[in-house]
Every structure is written in structure tokens, then in C-alpha cells.
Amino acid sequence: MEQQKEAGMVGMWIFLLTEVMFFGGLFLAYTIYRTTYPQGFLYGSHLLNVPLGGTNTMVLIISSLTMAMAVYSSQKGDRKKLIGFLAITLALGLVFLVIKYFEYRAKIDTHLFPAAQFYNPVTPQVDPHHGVPVNLRKEVQVFLWIYFLMTGLHALHMIVGAGILITLIILAQKGKFTRTYNSPVEISGLYWHFVDIVWIFLFPLLYLTGFHVGGGH
Amino acid sequence: MADHSHEHSQEHPDNPIKYYVGVFLLLMVMTGLTVYVAQFDLEKHWGPLNALVALTIAVIKATAVVLIFMHVRWSSRLTQVIVVSAVFWLLIMLSFTVSDYFTRGGWPTTLGK
Numbered sequence: 361m362e363q364q365k366e367a368g369m370v371g372m373w374i375f376l377l378t379e380v381m382f383f384g385g386l387f388l389a390y391t392i393y394r395t396t397y398p399q400g401f402l403y404g405s406h407l408l409n410v411p412l413g414g415t416n417t418m419v420l421i422i423s424s425l426t427m428a429m430a431v432y433s434s435q436k437g438d439r440k441k442l443i444g445f446l447a448i449t450l451a452l453g454l455v456f457l458v459i460k461y462f463e464y465r466a467k468i469d470t471h472l473f474p475a476a477q478f479y480n481p482v483t484p485q486v487d488p489h490h491g492v493p494v495n496l497r498k499e500v501q502v503f504l505w506i507y508f509l510m511t512g513l514h515a516l517h518m519i520v521g522a523g524i525l526i527t528l529i530i531l532a533q534k535g536k537f538t539r540t541y542n543s544p545v546e547i548s549g550l551y552w553h554f555v556d557i558v559w560i561f562l563f564p565l566l567y568l569t570g571f572h573v574g575g576g577h
Numbered sequence: 578m579a580d581h582s583h584e585h586s587q588e589h590p591d592n593p594i595k596y597y598v599g600v601f602l603l604l605m606v607m608t609g610l611t612v613y614v615a616q617f618d619l620e621k622h623w624g625p626l627n628a629l630v631a632l633t634i635a636v637i638k639a640t641a642v643v644l645i646f647m648h649v650r651w652s653s654r655l656t657q658v659i660v661v662s663a664v665f666w667l668l669i670m671l672s673f674t675v676s677d678y679f680t681r682g683g684w685p686t687t688l689g690k
Binding site for chain 2: 366369370373374376377380381384385387388391392395397400410414417418421422424425427428429432498499502546549550553554556557560561563564565568569571572573
């Protein structure tokens with residue numbers, strides 16, 4: 361039993377290792393483009409909403425604590441607390457996704473999604489340049505591509521995580537987990553914490569990079 | 578022989594809640610700190626200083642999550658080796674590729690209009 365559990369945990373860690381390389385490739389792209397287009401990244405970073413990004417950072421940190429508490433409750437065989445903590449974690453994950461939705465919505469509405477209608481507002485009240493100098497617009501577009509790609513992939517992981525949490529809650533209600541059998545909860549906990557770690561890096565690298573450039577935009 | 582696979586570096590504490598709350602508080606304080614520091618233009622002292630401070634804080638946060646929330650501090654040696662190798666391979670990928678890109682020249686540094 362102990363050996364089965366260990367095998368499961370090691371398997372999950374191997375999967376997380378592949379996830380590190382997966383996100384790592386995007387962080388690599390970020391590093392190369394940021395070094396190449398530092399001005400574009402400063403202006404681009406300025407376009408992001410720091411209060412919303414910061415709130416989401418705290419939401420994920422709280423959700424990691426509640427997930428750790430859920431795992432602890434399952435180890436103690438406390439089904440009521442397990443379901444409670446899983447439900448809070450799920451709720452916080454959904455709060456994150458709702459905030460992310462409003463952030464994306466605002467970017468798309470102000471023509472900052474780096475696709476066909478980029479910098480091409482049909483509504484006259486929108487400043488088409490967002491204070492970005494003409495010669496830096498293409499560079500800002502590169503930043504926004506990286507932003508949507510990395511946060512989008514992260515949000516996809518959050519959606520998968522929410523699905524996992526719903527499954528765990530249903531299984532816990534059916535009484536599938538006991539003091540001696542709780543590997544699915546522990547393994548899901550590892551996944552949830554990993555997704556939190558990705559955001560721990562995304563928040564400063566995307567939102568705070570241009571924060572010190574006062575007055576701009 | 579069989580016992581080796583269960584060899585734990587440190588015993589898991591009976592009540593880890595105080596560790597969890599400690600990490601939670603550390604993460605919250607570090608988040609505030611990274612936002613606070615990001616307001617200052619450290620780049621006038623040294624180009625990558627803002628990024629370096631932000632990354633140092635992020636690495637501290639991530640390490641705390643891995644060690645305590647993900648139980649690696651109390652995990653088997655095998656798990657710990659996997660975690661270290663993940664970081665190791667990531668650093669190889671980042672450092673080799675970055676050093677290749679920026680030693681070739683000819684990479685366009687402006688995109689124009």
C-alpha cells in the first residue's frame with residue numbers, strides 16, 4: 361500500500377517535470393523577447409491591470425493554503441473538512457477565472473488583443489495607441505502575444521484543476537477516501553500547487569515589469 | 578532492501594498546520610514586497626536589477642510552496658531528486674538557448690512600425 365502510494369506520487373512528479381519544461385519553453389521565449397525588445401515589454405506591461413493581477417495572486421495563495429488543508433484533512437480521515445476545504449479551493453479557483461475573464465474582456469474591448477483588430481478601434485473614445493509610441497507598437501504586440509499565450513495556458517490549467525476538484529468533491533461525498541487511501545487528493549494537491557507556482561512567476565514578469573516607469577501611459 | 582524506497586529524509590510532522598500557515602503568511606508578505614519594490618526604478622543603478630529582485634522573490638515563494646505545501650521537505654529521496662532534476666533541466670534549457678541567441682548577432686533588435 362505504502363509502495364503503491366509512493367509510486368503514484370513519483371509518477372505525478374515526473375508529469376510535473378514535463379510541465380516545468382512545457383511552461384519553461386514559454387518562459388524562455390519571454391526571456392529572449394524581453395531582452396530583445398525591452399522598451400516594448402515596459403510599455404506592454406503598463407497596459408496590464410496590476411490591482412486585478414495582484415488580487416488574483418492572493419486568491420491563488422489562499423487557494424493553495426486551503427488545498428494543503430484539504431490534503432491534511434484527507435490524511436486525518438476527516439471527510440467533512442475534506443469536502444469543505446475542496447469546495448473553498450474550487451470557489452477560489454473560479455474567482456480567479458472570473459477575474460481573468462474580465463481582464464481579457466477589457467483587453468479585447470480596447471483592441472489590445474494582438475490579432476486582426478489590434479490598435480484598430482471602431483469606437484472613437486478608445487485611444488488607439490494607449491500611449492504607446494508608434495515605433496514600439498509592434499514590440500508591444502509581441503509582449504501581448506506572450507501575455508495571452510502564457511496566461512491563457514495557465515488559465516487552461518486552472519480550468520482542468522477546477523474539473524479535478526469537482527471530481528474529488530463527488531468522490532469524497534461518496535466516501536471513497538479514507539485515512540489509508542487518499543492518494544488522489546494528495547496527487548491533485550501537487551497539481552494545484554504547481555499551477556500556483558506558475559502564476560507566482562507570471563505575475564511579476566508580466567504585470568510588474570513596467571511598474572516602476574512612472575508617468576508613462 | 579525494500580525499506581530503501583520508503584526512506585524519508587525527515588519525519589512528517591503530526592501537525593503541519595503551523596507550517597502551512599507560516600508559508601501562507603510568507604507568500605502574502607512576499608507578494609506585497611514584490612509589488613512594493615517594483616515601484617522603484619532600480620534599473621538606473623543596474624539594468625537587470627528590477628528583474629533580478631522580482632525573480633529572487635518569486636524563487637523564494639516557489640521554494641516555500643514546493644518544500645511545505647507539496648511536502649518535498651518530508652518526501653522520499655527519489656522525489657527530491659526528481660524535483661532538483663526538473664530545476665536542473667530547466668536551467669540547462671534557459672542558459673544554453675539564451676547564450677546561443679545572444680552570441681550569434683544578426684538578431685533584429687527593433688521591429689519598426
